[in-house]
Amino acid sequence: MSLQIQMIGTGSAFSKKYYNNNALVYSNGFKLLVDCGSTAPRALHELKVPMDDIDGILITHIHADHVGGLEEFAFRFKYTYQKQIKLFVPAPLLDSLWNHSLRGGLENPSEGLHGLNDYFQVIALRDTTPIQLFPGLRVQLIATVHIPGKPSFALLFNDKVFYSSDTVFDYSLLVRLYETRQCEYFLHDCQLTSPGLVHASLDDLLTLPESVQQQLLLMHYDDTKDSYMGRTGNMNFIEQHRLYDFP
Numbered sequence: 001m002s003l004q005i006q007m008i009g010t011g012s013a014f015s016k017k018y019y020n021n022n023a024l025v026y027s028n029g030f031k032l033l034v035d036c037g038s039t040a041p042r043a044l045h046e047l048k049v050p051m052d053d054i055d056g057i058l059i060t061h062i063h064a065d066h067v068g069g070l071e072e073f074a075f076r077f078k079y080t081y082q083k084q085i086k087l088f089v090p091a092p093l094l095d096s097l098w099n100h101s102l103r104g105g106l107e108n109p110s111e112g113l114h115g116l117n118d119y120f121q122v123i124a125l126r127d128t129t130p131i132q133l134f135p136g137l138r139v140q141l142i143a144t145v146h147i148p149g150k151p152s153f154a155l156l157f158n159d160k161v162f163y164s165s166d167t168v169f170d171y172s173l174l175v176r177l178y179e180t181r182q183c184e185y186f187l188h189d190c191q192l193t194s195p196g197l198v199h200a201s202l203d204d205l206l207t208l209p210e211s212v213q214q215q216l217l218l219m220h221y222d223d224t225k226d227s228y229m230g231r232t233g234n235m236n237f238i239e240q241h242r243l244y245d246f247p
């Protein structure tokens with residue numbers, strides 16, 4: 001089944017030119033929002049995608065450029081749309097997402113609002129085996145190293161499309177996915193300057209075999225991206241708001 005991805009934003013956490021690196025995955029008539037950063041509501045508004053047109057949200061880790069827009073989603077779904085949207089959350093993030101990120105704005109005992117479940121239809125992802133999110137859309141969580149001691153997950157859609165979210169470079173994971181798992185496409189975060197520290201740097205990614213680079217699109221880049229055109233080996237930058245088909 002074909003899958004399409006539209007980045008609603010492609011920027012690094014501090015980009016002022018691009019929205020937060022969040023994606024809309026289209027499959028079989030369903031729309032999944034991958035990460036919901038602080039700029040997600042505005043980016044969706046610009047794309048004319050109403051929030052309540054989205055079937056689910058999947059979170060990869062707890063940074064504002066990946067979860068900062070959830071408070072607005074929570075309020076809009078509760079008070080404007082009066083329904084719940086599916087929120088897919090890797091189980092290790094659940095406690096932190098509420099207690100360390102959203103609780104300050106969303107907890108409201110006077111209305112009986114005590115937790116994530118009072119706003120969202122929470123679906124905890126407890127496994128690293130592929131699970132079906134919607135008919136025709138499967139995801140496998142891959143634990144990655146991003147901030148030491150804090151869980152973060154890459155995603156593998158339908159065994160075919162790897163989405164790194166935020167991670168340090170992992171050469172062997174990428175090559176193994178390409179060689180043994182028949183993974184055909186890679187969307188990877190890219191810090192343009194070295195060292196990467198908490199992201200994959202462009203220099204890191206340039207060490208990948210040409211065959212992998214050809215299948216790899218760079219995302220989560222900073223505002224100097226244009227000055228790197230022609231300096232990315234066999235890799236291309238993914239463009240914000242363009243719809244990409246992954247047949």
Ligand SMILES: Nc1ccn([C@@H]2O[C@@H]3COP(=O)(O)O[C@H]3[C@H]2O)c(=O)n1
Nearest residue numbers: 012013014063064065147166197198
């Ligand atoms: N040890 C760290 C932690 C964070 N950071 C920066 O903060 C950003 C948070 O969002 P991000 O998209 O993960 O990118 C992180 C780094 O730019 C960083 O540079 N070094």
Ligand SMILES: [Zn+2]
Nearest residue numbers: 013063065166
């Ligand atoms: Zn980020």
Ligand SMILES: [Zn+2]
Nearest residue numbers: 061063146166
């Ligand atoms: Zn991050």
